Amino acid sequence: MTRELIHSATLMTVDPQDRVVDDGWLVIEDGRIAELGPASSRPGSAGFDRVTDLSGHLLMPGLVNAHTHSVMVLFRGHAEGHSLLTMDGWYNTIREPELAMVAEDVAPAVALSCAEMALSGTTTFCDQYFFAEEIAGAAGRAGLRAVIAYGIVQLGDEVRGAEELAKAAAFVEGQRSSDGRIIPWFGPHAPYVDNTEALLAEEVRVANRLGCGIHLHMACGPEDNEETLxxxxxxxxxxxxxxxxxGGRIHAAHCLDLSDEDIAVFARAEAASVAHCASAGLRSGREAICPVVPLKRAGVTVALGTDNVAANNSYDMVAEMRVAGLVASHRQRQAQPLTSRELVRMATIDGARALGLEHEIGSLESGKAADLVAIDMRGPGWSPAPDLATLLVYSGSGRDTRHVWVAGERIVDDRRLTRRAYGDIRADYQGAYDTFWRRVAAAREAA
Structure with missing residues (x-):
């Protein structure tokens, strides 16, 4: 049994009472939070394998990126001037070069994405893409917690749809990691656009049998509703x-074009949630904005995600909180309709709830997994303020992250990755990036 004492930090617990503990302490035992409290009840240092003084730091739950496509770091900067939330923009900038992708491209890209996420405070991410086995392997090696949704694209072919569902089921049955960090799901890309109603219903039936969730894109554009209208x-x-x-656990990304009736559908569902990707939505040029405030008023769980970094260009979830707050003010024509504390909850416990992990992660509470982030509050922008959450959301940055723990393992120590050096990850990625885009160029030339 390993034990670590962290002390002299400001604890943002994100527990049901939203407690903030000044000069607090927390004990990690065998990967879980054993106890925590104020300085007056702090245990002595004897008997601990490691003691960490976090004076001047915020200690909070690890951030949950509720929607991304980690392989697509390969496309960063290649979609400028195109909307990825339209069929034309997506096909011409992403899908066409994507056809040249091979399995060997995946691990270096995911490793870089995981490094960027960890170094900016994300401890859990929800991914949906092809090459799910390779993504799961790379995420596992990085040490992050990840929900990996096996990408299912039918494109009107019933035989293909059945084959893809069978492969997704085999993936779920074979990829559950013994340490619980890798969680396999189904990932139909989108309804009606490339997954039929019949296939979606069958996906829910099989997912419920296997005990996994379904992560997909919904209400991204008018194409979603054309057939059903x-x-x-x-x-x-x-x-x-x-x-x-x-009737299953449904986690839907984007949801820009939801009507009041659609919101009621999500509210009636037993386990439906929305991943709000504010930056990607704004960069897409779509007029529609996810109706976060009405969704939350209806009781729907709304989490935050970055989407892929061709649509966003950054994995910084602190920046994503800020953009989500700004865009909510714009949509509702009201100053701060989402409080800073609500935004922090959307990036932590609500993200955990959307993924069915709220009893395991998302808040600092005894018994939960020790997925933690220590943020240095001694730099520029961190002047005294009456509300710590507002200071984090509107003045902070993911780049203020100093230490990160997942299941009690310190995967970032003093701004350095512990499992593998960032420089090595970056060098491997450069080679994979160059090889991939040379292959794309050759395919275009041969076409």
């Missing part, structure tokens, strides 16, 4: 509810 005079969300789709 023509066939049923309803939106995709309403049509899918009638088909039984919302």
């Amino acid at each position: 023509a066939r049923y005079d309803t939106t995709a969300s309403v049509a899918l509810e009638k088909a039984g789709f919302f």
